[in-house]
Amino acid sequence: xxxxxxxxxxxxxxxxxxxxxxxxxxxxxxxxxxxxxxxxxxxxxxxxxxxxxxxxxxxxxxxxxxxxxxxxxxxxxxxxxxxxxxxxxxxxxxxxxxxxxxxxxxxxxxxxxxxxxxxxxxxxxxxxxxxxxxxxxxxxxxxxxxxxxxxxxxxxxxxxxxxxxxxxxxxxxxxxxxxxxxxxxxxxxxxxxxxxxxxxxxxxxxxxxxxxxxxxxx
Numbered sequence: 611x612x613x614x615x616x617x618x619x620x621x622x623x624x625x626x627x628x629x630x631x632x633x634x635x636x637x638x639x640x641x642x643x644x645x646x647x648x649x650x651x652x653x654x655x656x657x658x659x660x661x662x663x664x665x666x667x668x669x670x671x672x673x674x675x676x677x678x679x680x681x682x683x684x685x686x687x688x689x690x691x692x693x694x695x696x697x698x699x700x701x702x703x704x705x706x707x708x709x710x711x712x713x714x715x716x717x718x719x720x721x722x723x724x725x726x727x728x729x730x731x732x733x734x735x736x737x738x739x740x741x742x743x744x745x746x747x748x749x750x751x752x753x754x755x756x757x758x759x760x761x762x763x764x765x766x767x768x769x770x771x772x773x774x775x776x777x778x779x780x781x782x783x784x785x786x787x788x789x790x791x792x793x794x795x796x797x798x799x800x801x802x803x804x805x806x807x808x809x810x811x812x813x814x815x816x817x818x819x820x821x822x823x824x825x826x827x828x
Contacts, residue, residue: 617713618731620712620773621822622819623773628818629655630812633651635810638806643807668728671728679726681722682699683697686750688748688750693748693825694828695748698724710737714770715735721755733769741823763773781813783819784812784824787809794808
């Protein structure tokens with residue numbers, strides 16, 4: 611499965627990459643460091659499991675199973691965070707915002723009829739929640755999709771779904787990795803090898819967290 615195919619292919623791929631980084635450093639770790647690596651790996655697996663269960667409708671996403679609703683895609687920009695959200699207009703004037711995993715089809719999506727519940731559909735497009743819905747607008751700058759499809763959307767989608775672009779986008783979150791590595795050195799001790807290992811694990815973990823939360827590369 612390519613990163614440009616299923617919306618969940620990329621976050622799952624980054625998850626496997628983060629686990630591989632933890633496994634790669636395990637042979638060089640002390641007993642305490644091995645325990646820390648195992649804890650990080652279990653946290654990655656557990657949190658990924660919850661996110662995927664929500665995406666596939668195994669866990670509630672916070673939307674009522676209300677049938678037909680109006681949905682519109684909104685792109686959030688907040689500090690280093692960029693995510694796609696669905697603005698869901700329910701009965702009356704009620705509105706909720708649901709985070710979703712990026713799909714190239716979102717670039718051509720205009721406000722449309724959809725069906726809410728654990729499985730979100732608009733037309734033939736199935737959307738995968740990356741978390742629970744909220745009653746208030748997401749923080750930061752919100753960019754609404756245009757009322758008409760962008761004629762350059764196909765070109766933008768081809769560029770946005772490149773694995774290298776998405777990784778370079780998500781790795782911005784790793785700016786905190788050196789500080790996490792220094793903190794580990796302070797707690798556990800060690801020299802350059804320990805710092806390098808902690809730096810790699812912290813960078814892989816923060817990149818994974820950005821991907822599994824549903825980053826938007828567009």
